[in-house]
Amino acid sequence: MKFLALVSGGKDSIFNVIRCIQEGHELVLLVNLYPKNIGKETDSFMYQSVGTNIIDAISLAIDKPILKREILGKPKVTNLDYQSNQEEREGDEVEDLFEVLKEALTLYPDIKGVSSGAIASTYQKLRVEDCCQRLGLVSLAYLWNQDQFNLLGQMLQNNMNIILIKVAALGLSEQHLGKSIQEVFQHFKEIHEKFGFHPCGEGGEFESLVLDCPLYKKRIQINESEVVCHENNSVAPVYYLLIKSYSLIEKD
Structure with missing residues (x-):
């Protein structure tokens, strides 16, 4: 189809x-x-x-x-x-x-x-x-209703390079922006156990950007970005990454 x-x-x-x-x-x-x-x-x-x-x-x-x-x-x-x-x-x-x-x-x-x-x-x-x-x-919609940690694992198994570009949850802060899913995977497990965090961000906890995966003929490289505070509150401040410039890099 x-x-x-x-x-x-x-x-x-x-x-x-x-x-x-x-x-x-x-x-x-x-x-x-x-x-x-x-x-x-x-x-x-x-x-x-x-x-x-x-x-x-x-x-x-x-x-x-x-x-x-x-x-x-x-x-x-x-x-x-x-x-x-x-x-x-x-x-x-x-x-x-x-x-x-x-x-x-x-x-x-x-x-x-x-x-x-x-x-x-x-x-x-x-x-x-x-x-x-x-x-x-x-x-x-092949991802519908699947276990979210299992889904993240599948994404990593498919060699997806995914970074966080927005955070809006208890346990996440601006320091996690730009981090890969691999880097924060264990932290996701910890805040899931503590706070009921949705590991795929289905509660609006974060948003992501795919820099590379098998689907891509070229990978994306972020050259310049700015951290923006969208909502500053003491419980779950909202920060996002405003991407200002990028390059497409040939893959080996």
């Missing part, structure tokens, strides 16, 4: 592409939805915003075209299954996803599937499925 991949640059969306290909599907197109303040932290129930300013690097690294759309809507229909009429949905951020998928089908009418990195968010998964159903597409 030919498919497009919803990608943020984070570990889940990229690993699900790897899983789709392992299952025999053919990647045709990457799709990204980005905020007005691209690359900076933006409140959204659906989309990762941090790191979106280097999404073109992901496209070049994978060597596949990318279709991008700015997120114009806001979270309006917030019931779990997105059941509502068209008037209520107008201006919702989910409709930005619907519109970009519709555009993708115009450009690539042989696409049949949509890859997403949904793991535990029923809210997000049902909204992707809603858009797919309206367009006659199949939702491909």
